[in-house]
Amino acid sequence: MAETSSGRKCEHFDLKEYQFKTNMIPRLSVDDPETNRRISEGLPVIIIDSKLVASALHWDLEYLNENVGDGKFTVYKSSNTKFKYFDERKADDVKDFRKPMESLEIKFSEFVDLIKTVDPKKERVYLQQSLNDTVGKRIVLDFLQFNWNWVTEQQRRNKFGTLTSNLLLIGMEGNITPAHYDEQENFFAQVKGYKRFLLFAPDQFPCLYPYPTFHPCDRQSQVDFDDPDYERFPKFRDVKCLEAVVEPGDVLYIPMYWWHQVESVPNKGYSVSVTFWYKAAPNDKIEYPLKATQKVAMMRNIEKMIHQALNSADEVPEFMQNMVLGRYT
Numbered sequence: 001m002a003e004t005s006s007g008r009k010c011e012h013f014d015l016k017e018y019q020f021k022t023n024m025i026p027r028l029s030v031d032d033p034e035t036n037r038r039i040s041e042g043l044p045v046i047i048i049d050s051k052l053v054a055s056a057l058h059w060d061l062e063y064l065n066e067n068v069g070d071g072k073f074t075v076y077k078s079s080n081t082k083f084k085y086f087d088e089r090k091a092d093d094v095k096d097f098r099k100p101m102e103s104l105e106i107k108f109s110e111f112v113d114l115i116k117t118v119d120p121k122k123e124r125v126y127l128q129q130s131l132n133d134t135v136g137k138r139i140v141l142d143f144l145q146f147n148w149n150w151v152t153e154q155q156r157r158n159k160f161g162t163l164t165s166n167l168l169l170i171g172m173e174g175n176i177t178p179a180h181y182d183e184q185e186n187f188f189a190q191v192k193g194y195k196r197f198l199l200f201a202p203d204q205f206p207c208l209y210p211y212p213t214f215h216p217c218d219r220q221s222q223v224d225f226d227d228p229d230y231e232r233f234p235k236f237r238d239v240k241c242l243e244a245v246v247e248p249g250d251v252l253y254i255p256m257y258w259w260h261q262v263e264s265v266p267n268k269g270y271s272v273s274v275t276f277w278y279k280a281a282p283n284d285k286i287e288y289p290l291k292a293t294q295k296v297a298m299m300r301n302i303e304k305m306i307h308q309a310l311n312s313a314d315e316v317p318e319f320m321q322n323m324v325l326g327r328y329t
């Protein structure tokens with residue numbers, strides 16, 4: 001175990017190499033003024049000692065299986081490492097759309113059997129379920145002992161909207177959630193195992209080529225990070241990336257509209273995480289020059305309006321190109 005300058009045990013993680021350069025996301029104490037500054041400015045930061053989920057650090061498969069109750073859990077299955085999210089409701093709008101993964105609604109005990117029996121080379125599973133009132137009382141007690149003082153103070157001071165959900169994530173080592181952005185503020189709490197994050201600021205939108213808003217994979221990048229098609233996505237070469245590995249007890253602040261790719265670090269065992277997703281601040285007053293997040297919101301609204309007005313997905317590309325080719329390009 002080597003030591004870094006900051007004295008942190010720098011483990012040697014088996015991390016995939018990409019063709020873009022990355023800088024590191026700072027790891028700061030909850031008491032460091034820089035921490036609150038970064039959060040207030042919508043910049044990512046890892047808070048190393050928030051104790052946000054200290055009461056859940058013992059959540060392993062055995063304990064959860066004992067106490068999580070017999071409710072149903074959403075579990076995704078993929079034939080490869082990628083778990084690309086898709087919105088089922090938009091699937092019929094786009095012809096020849098093929099689901100990138102399957103979803104099951106099963107009991108936790110069935111998930112435990114799956115994660116212990118599947119051959120990761122053939123099939124992988126990823127539990128992604130909002131914590132709800134079907135969980136057993138020991139899980140409720142652990143949940144009540146989260147550091148709600150700290151996270152609620154963050155919500156207030158940064159004028160976040162309401163807490164919408166706490167998603168429980170349990171994935172196999174090596175599982176990857178491909179690059180996407182969410183429209184909510186997120187305190188991502190790592191409970192067990194290690195996750196490597198690649199983050200890209202909202203102004204990197206031109207380099208990440210998201211699917212159309214009416215596509216099932218809305219908010220996800222079309223670029224295959226393992227084999228980028230630079231003909232279709234030339235700006236991907238210039239993408240600017242921030243990265244970090246979160247370990248148990250760490251909380252990563254993922255500001256709204258920041259792109260992120262998440263990889264459960266290989267050979268470090270399964271991973272358990274809990275998200276704290278907050279609605280955006282009630283629309284903050286418009287100031288010029290517009291922020292990148294506001295421009296992304298504008299582009300989304302315009303795309304949705306054009307799709308709706310044309311009442312067709314097929315006519316959108318020609319309409320968009322007629323509007324800009326030779327006129328703005």
Ligand SMILES: O=C(O)C(=O)C[C@H](CCCc1ccccc1)C(=O)O
Pocket residue numbers: 085128169176177180182186188254260262263273275
């Ligand atoms: O916390 C976040 O925002 C993440 O992306 C964490 C990610 C799983 C998220 C799954 C998902 C993606 C899109 C919409 C709804 C749910 C991981 O940890 O693998």
Ligand SMILES: [Zn+2]
Pocket residue numbers: 180181182260
């Ligand atoms: Zn996300």
